[in-house]
Amino acid sequence: MSTRLATQGRLINRDKRLEFTFNGKRLQGYEGDTLAAALLANDQMLVGRSFKYHRPRGILASGSEEPNALVNLGEGARLEPNQRATTTELFHGLTATSQNHFPSLEFDIGEINNSLARFLPAGFYYKTFIHPRFAWKHVFEPFIRQSAGLGKAPKEADADRYEHFYAFVDVLVIGGGVAGLQAARAAGEAGARVLLIEQEPHWGGRAPVDGAVIEGKPAEDWVKDTLQALEAMENVTLRNRMMGAGVYDHGYALGYERVADHIPGSDLPRHRLWRIRAKQIVTATGAIERPLSFAGNDIPGVMLATAVRDYVVNYGVSPGDRTVVVTNNDDAYRTALCLKRAGLDVPMIVDVRPLVTSPLATEALQAGIRVETGKGIAKVKGRKRVTGVALCLQAGEGSVIEEVKCDAVAMSGGFSPVVHLWSHCGGKLIWDEANAHFRPDPARAPTGAQGEAFVVTAGMASGAMTTGEVLADADAAGKAAARAAGFTPRRFAAPKAAEEPSEPMAPVWMMPQGASYDLRMKMWLDFQNDVKVSDVQLAAREGYESVEHTKRYTTLGMATDQGKLSNINGLAVLADALGEDIPQVGTTTFRPPYTPISMGAIAGEARGEIFQPLRRTPIHGWHEAHGAHWEPVGHWRRPYAYPKAGETVEEAVHREVLNTRRRVGLLDASTLGKIVVKGPDAGRFLDMLYTNMMSTLKVGRCRYGLMCNENGFLSDDGVVARIDEDTWLCHTTSGGADRIHQWMEEWLQTEWWDWKVYVANLTEQYAQIAVVGPDARHVLERLGGMDVSKETLPFMGWQEGKLGGFDARVFRISFSGELSYEIAVPASQGLAFWEALMEVGEAYGMQPYGTEALHIMRAEKGFIMIGDETDGTVIPQDLGLHWAISKKKEDYLGKRAQARSFMDNPDRWQLVGLETLDGSVLPDGCYAIGEGTNANGQAEMFGRVTSTYYSPTLGRGIAMGLVHNGPQRMGEVIRFGTPDKSFVEARIVDPVFYDKEGEKQNV
């Protein structure tokens, strides 16, 4: 059984007990424990069930590589599924439940899959569940979905908050073990701005656990001293509980800081996502121990040898009373010795190497531990907990020599450098034969814009295996990074460590070497996803030979640990099955993040109201106070209508239209894009941008203009006013302002960079208000201060001056067909001006109107609306806007495109008016349906409705549409199909329904 020891536990505070629950059981741990350590201390080795076979799973590791110990942490709005117990700091009141079982962890019906495992090899689901056809969706898939998945799906919105930080540094050092500390120190001493981050709450990594001696003192003391030195440096920042999550192009790195996971309910953000720009990145990310592949290596109680040591030394927890150590390298001897020192029993060290004479082995023998060389484990006994192991010859087929009783197994298959961050942005690896691992190839580092390397590895992450090598490598890495960032490193020598002589490890990918199928189908490679040696071999046999195919076919390495423990073992088995060398087979791609990061942290603060913040016109508050029914337009809200008490929205719209047509209406047009284009080449620039000639526009005049994209399609429209010799003011659609501004900048910056033009988006600097209707002039005259008569301010003219005491620019333009003035005032004056207008307008029955009344009035006049009559496939010629296309200009954007044969051909869908025969409103978005079908069996469509409204002015439905050769078909009755496949008939008519001669606007 696993239990708390009376001694050791360098990271825990035995004076502070913490209470927590696991599956409802009340348990106790100490401050400084991880959840995994506390569970082990309470003899809770069984913590979960595997993904596919629902096999019992115990704690395997002590860090972020843990594949098994995943729990539902917390409850309700603080429930987090799939949280690793090994990286969860214990806190008072923590609640955790185990995952993926029914009805309970101890008894799981899903375990039936385990008895059927023989029938459920890798990829079995590709070969079955094929018939009958409906059964996949309705029978098989729901069953599979239900038994798959791991943690519980949260039901509530997250109670916590998250934030983003930005950092700009010379050198980012990722990993706060001795390598990271030394690299940071070397870079810091050179004067570089250094950020050193460590994912654990404590510094120093493995060295203090392993008993390393640095500069003649215990690693623990060296770490303390070095930390002190780093903290004293102003140019060095230290952050623990912060993982290097990803490395991206150009020295961009993500840091994931778990600020308050261990203090839930505090007012701190739960996580912080750091977006770091670093000139150089040092990855001092250490190495991960590999499991060994022997039958039953997944039974709870089988653990990584380093993890066993961690639990004893760091937390004073013994994973078992009798632990068999099985290894192919020297390091696991440290675990055996550590257990022995803690007063625990190590019945045997099983070493696959035929002869071991290293000092560590000698020490083990001296400590009275039996060492069996050339041997392996044939099989682990037990189901929910190890009860013993069967010993065999490594070279053989697994005949049992002897059975040894034990309640834990510590295994070590060698170490793989953590190369993830190195690889994220293209760093390449080389195979290290001696240590049987992939390590970064310094000659093929990730490179920046100039081809310069921007990532350097340090310590075990480079493949260094002893403390001395680690420190030397890290020192060099820190200095190299500082140098590359433009600093001169100091000439301090790297710290020295006591020698750690060891014997070479022996790569072993299967134990025993000649294991039978029955053994191989019990050798786990991927513990969480239940991928075994036999599965990888099956994939290879079936031709899934690429390592990517094997991964995808077997799901090897696709679990939440992303293959940290399984990748190398898996591809070694694959290489063996294919008869190829491991480096030839290669690895799968390492993708960010290193370990999973919360969606909340990625989303950051921008939630609720501040998710894409609302844009408000200066008059927004007034609209709100006056009962506006809103319509979102881009990031703006615009009043759709202003329903009065007892009035429906539709009734309000009709009232607004009639009031504007008969008397006078007021529209907040502030959202209209207003872009100033200025400079000696502004006219030339606008001539290229618009289909019209803008350079000839006279100062004081306005012109309606069209903009097309390179493909000739109409993209925006609006009125352009010439302000002075060098200045034009371009109005765009509300939704188009930012896009058109970017469009202008793109052309100026990439194509016409030598033209002398500046553009500025002044949309928010002005409030713009349209006063519309027969009484519009009277209202303005009553306001006073400016002559707004027809003679002084004719249609399509503008002038500047004082209006009712306000600085105003008044445009005589109309989108309704009525006498209309659009008046721009400084944004700060917008509300006051609006209110002043409302006050003087009262005598004329003035009422505000919203966007829907605007739309109806423009449709009554046959004016097109970008986004209604256009959809990115319509050219101005389709809309009868030939008059707005200059014939004189040599070029404009879209001209060449419009000359192409299909566009130049008049045989196109063109703008017409549409009227139903009974005056009803034609359904929106419907298509004109002809007789017969096309070659693909689709009904023949020859037109569509683009805008359709009830016209209160005319008392009947009106519509606009694009119809094949429409203008030539006036009077023809055609039919439109509705989504329920019924038909409505309509007559093709002129698109101008109201005031065809334009008498009303030009008065």
Add this chain to the structure above:
Amino acid sequence: MKRYSAFAIAKEALNNHQGWKRAWAKAQPKRKYDVIVVGAGGHGLATAYYLGKNFGIRNVAILEKGWLGGGNTGRNTTIIRSNYLQDPSAAIYEKARSLYETMSQDLNYNVMFSPRGVMMLAQTEHEVRGYKRTAAANAFQGVETEFIGPARVKELCPIMNIEGPRYPVLGALWQPRGGTARHDAVAWGYARACSAMGMDIIQKCEVTGVRSEGGRVVGVDTTKGAIDCDKLAMVVAGHCSHLAEMAGFRLPVESVALQALVSEPIKPCMDVVVMANTVHGYMSQSDKGEMVIGGGTDAFNNYTQRGSFHHIEETVRALVETFPMISRLKMLRQWGGIVDVTGDRSPILSKTPIEGIFVNCGWGTGGFKAIPGSGWGMAELIAKGHSPLTDEFGLNRFTEGRFIDESVAAGVAH
């Protein structure tokens, strides 16, 4: 080809699964083929498959630079739908969707097509109108779609917050027979069926040159030697530009990285596919339990198959607003795929200036769902010289200005 079935598995189980044959044979190039398909992704393999199945053309080689299915076939978000607006698009995507319905039986390989339903959220009035229009068009294109209201949206997808402060859900375009499939299995299933017809699938074989004589293709040079052919199909997405250059013509295609990510797996909580174009993100839950999330494309051209982080952030932020419960899930893995985009965001399935060379590319962000329809049409184009499914997607449409623009209704995401 040994048939796959539960019975076959049971039989093999007693034999320790030692009797399974290779899903597709390992092949070395022959001297000459009737047709060489370059690119063993979904589209290339489907093209070869229907060449054999529909036209009896089986002397076919499929050449693959890397591993089969390793491009966008194996890195998309597996959404299948056909609710497109324009006639030619609706035709080819609906053909594809209908072929997905029977693909597992057809290939004797479970591709796990799951018609769980796809909804595209309307979160502005403009989108409402756009999707109603699409529903109106689909009704006469033989595509089963429906515009549904917010209450029905909530009923179909209870984890959704339909009353978000910024973009409340106003409705959705719902395609009940849209869904997802297992992307890798589509490539593997086709590969197995092609191999069974005697076609050669040759991996790790990069085309280094295209040979033509008198304006007619005669063969290709590869890293495994020269291979002759009568016809050549380039089906390698954005890399078609390179092949075209080898053959001496140019293609109007740009390549950009598209971002995707998955969460850690959780128990089932979402039965439908949701796409939200206004806030920019789409999400479904895989059979394994992972939330599969798609995002936007980078603004710059590249081939790196990774990509930047800011789009991930934008997408996740939008989805946390739409599905507040995902906030405490964790992102397991992000990756990039290179999407090849044309001027009208529609694909190219076309003859080329070199006789005998055909090109299939430009699927942009929407290729996976089209695989069987694309292969079906492409095979007909190669065998007969034209196909109603592909006729409108010819290269000439760019010089004629006869675009098939879906951005109208589809917004950005496919």
